[in-house]
Structures are given as structure tokens and as C-alpha cells.
Amino acid sequence: MxxxxxxxxxxxxxxxxxxxxxxxxxxxxxxxxxxxxxxxxxxxxxxxxxxxxxxxxxxxxxxxxxxxxxxxxxxxxxxxxxxxxxxxxxxxxxxxxxxVDLFLFRRQVERGRTEARGGDHAAAACTLRGALDLWGGVALADLADGDLNWPELDGLESERLGALEDYFEAGLAIGHHHEILGELQTAVAENPLRERLSGQLMVALYRCGRQTDALSVFRRVRTELVERFGLEPSRELRRLERLVLEHAPDLEVPAAPAAEYHKAPERPTAPALVEQQATRRPDAPDARDASSVSRVPSRVGRDIRRDHRVDDGDRQCTGHRSAPRRTRVSVVLVWVRHDLSDDHDLYGVQKVMADIEAVLRQQSTQHGGTMGPVTAPVFSAVFGVDDPRRDDATRAVRTAFALRDRIDDSRPRTGPSFVRVHVAVVTGDACLSYLPAHSGVPTVTGDVVDRGIRLLAMVPRGQVRVCEVTRQATESHISYHLGPEPPDGWEALRIRTGAGHGLQDVRSPEPSETPDGPGLPQLTARSP
Known part of the structure; x- marks a missing residue:
């Protein structure tokens, strides 16, 4: 529940x-x-x-x-x-x-603040971002009409703003003033008298080279306070104005170990969020199974908390890959679920897992993607790692379609029917790292992966679901189920007629290969 x-x-x-x-x-x-x-x-x-x-x-x-x-x-x-x-x-x-999402939010906020007090501002930014993303709008938005004046709701909004300020503080501490500027400006416009927010906006603008805009923020706050309440800004805000006028070194990004700046201030993987989603479809994986996704030590979805030093001799395909970097990617996630009843064929399960890995590897390579390290029951393919393209999201969805269609084609001739496959595609910024044990295959972490894992837990079997970012990037090539934006992602239906023009496969199958792959066995059928 x-x-x-x-x-x-x-x-x-x-x-x-x-x-x-x-x-x-x-x-x-x-x-x-x-x-x-x-x-x-x-x-x-x-x-x-x-x-x-x-x-x-x-x-x-x-x-x-x-x-x-x-x-x-x-x-x-x-x-x-x-x-x-x-x-x-x-x-x-x-x-x-x-x-209850409220208590999950409070627990993550407290953890983020603890990380900030310990000096791990990158981790704090990740954790606080994840906590804030639990909010889907104003608390009890469907009930908060004119006569619902509960003090508890005002308290919740204060908690949210406090967490938002802590998130901005952590972002400024790791030099991500450009990344948080837009959201910070929106927050100040909505809460013009919260001096801490205004101060953070002044710092972000100053670091972006906009000194006059930073001073304008101070003047606006002072005018509001004097005209409405007869008060001067706080001592801290007045001190900040002097620092901006003096171009004080105190306003520069605090010195920190170089490794910390490679950490992306993204949301942490939150296993509980997969289990706690209340908007799953009736035929989606249940909460008990969803927890297995969140516990998978996948190369996709692991938070970067340490500086991994990698020697070129320890890995193939070195060069520019030796340093972690932030980039925009599209990720295909495939979750294979099955029961463990005594009468089920475990060899059949093993065969299906191998089949799915082979198809995903072949199709992702053909469409220009990179197969992620396999940590069953979740397989992944990433698009945009080495040579980002504007149509990476479309390539990712086409790969997901190819996997879905292979499963459909095999029904019900082979494979155990108790195996269920769920496919999700997400797009967004991620941190790519290269660890010695992974043979040059990138570890992908950040918001895009966290959203993907949560979406994967809600995908009905046999469907391909995508996030809103992916849908917007692919709607000219992919048809989607019409209707309001669903909480469990958009259902991708098919490639639009004629949409293949301009999408050239990076690698076509070798002449000896069949269109479905290099001699791959048939996949399992979807459960009815």
C-alpha cells in the first residue's frame, strides 16, 4: 500500500x-x-x-x-x-x-543535509535533488481549494523551500551556478521575500559574470522590504552586496578536490522510490518485485561517491574516456522477471536471459548505441556516449521496438511463458565514468538513470514506455498513445510511416546474419 x-x-x-x-x-x-x-x-x-x-x-x-x-x-x-x-x-x-512519499522526502532531506555538513556537497546535491523530485505539485493539490487552510500545508511548503535552498547551496558549493540558475530565478520570483534564496541568486549571477543583475536582485529585495514592512535587508544580504561591489574573492567557487567537480549533482538512486510508486498499472510489476530492480548493482544507476583513478594500461579504448564527464544520453532499460516455482525450467530462464542480451547487444550496436555491462535482471544500452547525435533518443526507441518485436514474434513457440519483459527508454543528462573492471564500458549515473529505474518498475509487460523528454525528442518519428501525460510514462506504439528517412543505421548486419540477428534463438512469449 x-x-x-x-x-x-x-x-x-x-x-x-x-x-x-x-x-x-x-x-x-x-x-x-x-x-x-x-x-x-x-x-x-x-x-x-x-x-x-x-x-x-x-x-x-x-x-x-x-x-x-x-x-x-x-x-x-x-x-x-x-x-x-x-x-x-x-x-x-x-x-x-x-x-508515504512525505516521509521519504523528509528522510532524504535529512540525509542530504548530513552529507552537506560532512563536506560532501556533490552527494548532498544528488540526495536533495532526489527528495525534491518526489513533489508532483502543490501538496494535496486536488484538495487545496479556498477553504482548505490547514497549517500543516503551510509547514510542508516551508519544508520544500528549505530543502530547495539547501540544494542550491550544495550546487553553488560545487560550482554548478550555471546549471541551477534558471530554477533559482524561478524560485526567487515565486518567493521574493526569502532572503536566502535572493542571496543565492546574487552569488549565482555574479559567478556567471552578471554583476549588475546580482546588484539588481539586492535592490529589488530592499525596495520590497522597505516599502511593505519598513525593514532593511538582513546583515548577511547587505554584506553580500558589498562583496559583489568589491569583486571579493569570497564569492568565487570554494576550493575543493578536483574529483568533486566531476561528480554530477544528480539525483541519487533511491531504491525505495521504485517500491513506493503508487501509480503503477495493474499489470505492472508489483512492489515486491520492483525492489529487486533497485537493489541490482548495475553499471547503470550507481551513484558516484569516490574518485576512481584509472590507469590507461588497465583498460582498452582509453584516451578521452579516462576522465568522468557529463553528457546527454538516451538509455534503454530492460527488466526480465520470472517466478521461481519448483515446476519452472531454470535452464529455460537462462536461455531467455542470453537471448535478450544477444538481441539487445546486436540491435543497440546496429543503431549506434553502446551495450552496458550486464547485471541481470536489468540489461541496458546507452546512446550518445562517444558520438552524440540529435536522433539518439529515436535510435534508442527503435532498439526497444526491435527487442519488443522479437519477443512478439517468438510467441508462443518457445521459451517459458512465466518470464516477463519490461522495457523503458529515458533521455537526459548523465555522468559517464570508466572503471578499471569494466573494460572501457561506461558506468552511467544520474537523474536519467534514476528516472529510468522508477519508470521501469511501472511499465506493463510487453510495452515500451518512455519519459516525457524522450517523447518530445522522438514524436516526429515515433507514434505514441494519445491522451494526457500519464504518470507511468508514454506508451510508444510504432515507427511513423516514412520516419526512417534520415535515420541511417550505424552498422548493418553482416551478409551472413539474418535481419533478426546473428543466428539468435527465439525469445520467450509475453505472459498474457
């Missing part, structure tokens, strides 16, 4: 969304979630549900809503099941904190 309050209120179990009914029922659940594992008095519930005038039947309405929610929550595994308990003088929602 999973719950989301950082955005619209959502509840889900085993990948299926739970309809929560009317406004009273939804507001009751929302308030109990904000106070999870604590007793909330009935008179408090009356105040928050009916702030203006309490109807005579209000207590009965609360009782009916509680009974309805108890029925809704009586699903899922017993060890993760939520329950509403009657506890004097009211009710208590007993729930595992790991199943």
Missing part, C-alpha cells in the same frame, strides 16, 4: 490505484496521512473538515468515511497494510512511513 500527498492525493496497492470517493473521505485520509501514526482527536477532524459551519450529522459522516476507508485499505500484503484504528479521543492511521 502506497500513498502520495506531495501533489494530488493518491493511494495504490499492488500497482493499482484505489478510488477514494468523495471530498469528505479524501480530506479525512489526507489529514490522517499528514499526522500518520498519531492520534487525531475527533473535534480536530470536525474543525479541519468543516472550518466554517459544522453540520449536525458531522460525527456520523466521519464515522461513515472511516468505515469506507477501512474497506479501501484492507488490501495488499499484511506486512505493509495500512489501517485506521479507533484510539481515544479520535482515530489513528497506522502506516509504514516508507509507503
Amino acid at each position: 502506497n500513498f502520495r500527498v506531495l501533489g494530488s492525493l493518491q493511494a495504490g496497492v499492488d500497482g493499482a490505484m484505489i478510488p477514494l470517493g468523495g471530498v469528505i473521505k479524501r480530506r479525512l485520509l489526507a489529514y490522517l496521512l499528514l499526522n500518520a501514526n498519531r492520534v487525531v482527536a475527533t473535534h480536530k477532524l470536525l474543525d479541519v473538515l468543516w472550518p466554517d459551519e459544522t453540520p449536525r450529522t458531522a460525527r456520523k459522516m466521519i464515522g461513515n468515511a472511516v468505515r469506507g476507508l477501512r474497506l479501501d485499505l484492507a488490501h495488499g500484503a499484511t506486512d505493509t497494510r495500512a489501517a485506521i484504528l479507533t484510539r481515544a479521543p479520535g482515530y489513528q492511521l497506522r502506516v509504514d512511513p516508507d509507503t
Whole structure:
């Protein structure tokens, strides 16, 4: 059972969304979630549900809503099941904190702040970015209308802004003022009187060579404070203005070991996020299986926390690859799942895994990609490693289609039917590193991989799902299922008619190879 309050209120179990009914029922659940594992008095519930005038039947309405929610929550595994308990003088929602996005957010923020206090600002930026990405909009956005004036919601917004300021602080500490500038400007425009944000914007602008813009920020803040409240800016902000006027060395990027600047301030892999997604489709992998994805020690999805020193003699294909770098890539992720019942053919599973690896390797190479190191049950292919192209995202989706179609073609002639394959494609900035044991194959980490793992856990078997960035980059060549943007990614359907023009395969199959690959056996069929 999973719950989301950082955005619209959502509840889900085993990948299926739970309809929560009317406004009273939804507001009751929302308030109990904000106070999870604590007793909330009935008179408090009356105040928050009916702030203006309490109807005579209000207590009965609360009782009916509680009974309805108890029925809704009586699903899922017993060890993760939520329950509403009657506890004097009211009710208590007993729930595992790991199943509520609010508590995941708080835990990651605390971890990021601990990393920052320890001087690991790159790791702090990763962790805090991941925490902020748990927010899907204003907390309880679907309930936050004019009469929902809960102090808890103001507190949540303060927590978010505090985490955002800490993230900007970590980004400035590792010299990523260019990367955070746009988001920082937006945050200041939305919160013009938060002096810490304004100060961070002044530093970022100054480091970008925009001294006059930095001073304009100070003047705007001072005008607002003086005219509206009769106050001067804080001592720290006035000191910052003097430093900008003096071009003080204190405003330069703090000195740090060179290795730290190679770390990308990306989101960390967050295993719990894969398990806790409440928006999975009913036929998507369940939360227990999803945890296996997050625990895979893949070359894709591992956070860089150390400076790996690599000698050229330890690796083939050296040269410009010896240093970590940040670049834009598209990544195909393939997750192979199967049961472990006694009557299942383990040799058949082994054969299927080999088949999928061979097809993915052949197709990714043909379309100009790089096969990632294999760490079953997740396989990966990366596009844009050595020679980035504008159509890398399209090449990645075409590779995913080729794998999907091979699986379809083999149904149901061979292979164990209990094996299920899920495919996702994501695009974005990543950090590429080259480790001695990986024979020149890059380790890919960062936001793009984290999003891919979370998306992979929600992909219905037999489909290819892509992120919004990938969809925008490929919509002229790829057809997608129409409709509003889904929380579990866009379903890629087919290559558009005539879209192959201008997409030349980097390597065509050798004459001795069949169009489907070099003598590869058929793949397993999808489970119905």
C-alpha cells in the first residue's frame, strides 16, 4: 500500500490505484496521512473538515468515511497494510512511513543535509535533488481549494523551500551556478521575500559574470522590504552586496578536490522510490518485485561517491574516456522477471536471459548505441556516449521496438511463458565514468538513470514506455498513445510511416546474419 500527498492525493496497492470517493473521505485520509501514526482527536477532524459551519450529522459522516476507508485499505500484503484504528479521543492511521512519499522526502532531506555538513556537497546535491523530485505539485493539490487552510500545508511548503535552498547551496558549493540558475530565478520570483534564496541568486549571477543583475536582485529585495514592512535587508544580504561591489574573492567557487567537480549533482538512486510508486498499472510489476530492480548493482544507476583513478594500461579504448564527464544520453532499460516455482525450467530462464542480451547487444550496436555491462535482471544500452547525435533518443526507441518485436514474434513457440519483459527508454543528462573492471564500458549515473529505474518498475509487460523528454525528442518519428501525460510514462506504439528517412543505421548486419540477428534463438512469449 502506497500513498502520495506531495501533489494530488493518491493511494495504490499492488500497482493499482484505489478510488477514494468523495471530498469528505479524501480530506479525512489526507489529514490522517499528514499526522500518520498519531492520534487525531475527533473535534480536530470536525474543525479541519468543516472550518466554517459544522453540520449536525458531522460525527456520523466521519464515522461513515472511516468505515469506507477501512474497506479501501484492507488490501495488499499484511506486512505493509495500512489501517485506521479507533484510539481515544479520535482515530489513528497506522502506516509504514516508507509507503508515504512525505516521509521519504523528509528522510532524504535529512540525509542530504548530513552529507552537506560532512563536506560532501556533490552527494548532498544528488540526495536533495532526489527528495525534491518526489513533489508532483502543490501538496494535496486536488484538495487545496479556498477553504482548505490547514497549517500543516503551510509547514510542508516551508519544508520544500528549505530543502530547495539547501540544494542550491550544495550546487553553488560545487560550482554548478550555471546549471541551477534558471530554477533559482524561478524560485526567487515565486518567493521574493526569502532572503536566502535572493542571496543565492546574487552569488549565482555574479559567478556567471552578471554583476549588475546580482546588484539588481539586492535592490529589488530592499525596495520590497522597505516599502511593505519598513525593514532593511538582513546583515548577511547587505554584506553580500558589498562583496559583489568589491569583486571579493569570497564569492568565487570554494576550493575543493578536483574529483568533486566531476561528480554530477544528480539525483541519487533511491531504491525505495521504485517500491513506493503508487501509480503503477495493474499489470505492472508489483512492489515486491520492483525492489529487486533497485537493489541490482548495475553499471547503470550507481551513484558516484569516490574518485576512481584509472590507469590507461588497465583498460582498452582509453584516451578521452579516462576522465568522468557529463553528457546527454538516451538509455534503454530492460527488466526480465520470472517466478521461481519448483515446476519452472531454470535452464529455460537462462536461455531467455542470453537471448535478450544477444538481441539487445546486436540491435543497440546496429543503431549506434553502446551495450552496458550486464547485471541481470536489468540489461541496458546507452546512446550518445562517444558520438552524440540529435536522433539518439529515436535510435534508442527503435532498439526497444526491435527487442519488443522479437519477443512478439517468438510467441508462443518457445521459451517459458512465466518470464516477463519490461522495457523503458529515458533521455537526459548523465555522468559517464570508466572503471578499471569494466573494460572501457561506461558506468552511467544520474537523474536519467534514476528516472529510468522508477519508470521501469511501472511499465506493463510487453510495452515500451518512455519519459516525457524522450517523447518530445522522438514524436516526429515515433507514434505514441494519445491522451494526457500519464504518470507511468508514454506508451510508444510504432515507427511513423516514412520516419526512417534520415535515420541511417550505424552498422548493418553482416551478409551472413539474418535481419533478426546473428543466428539468435527465439525469445520467450509475453505472459498474457
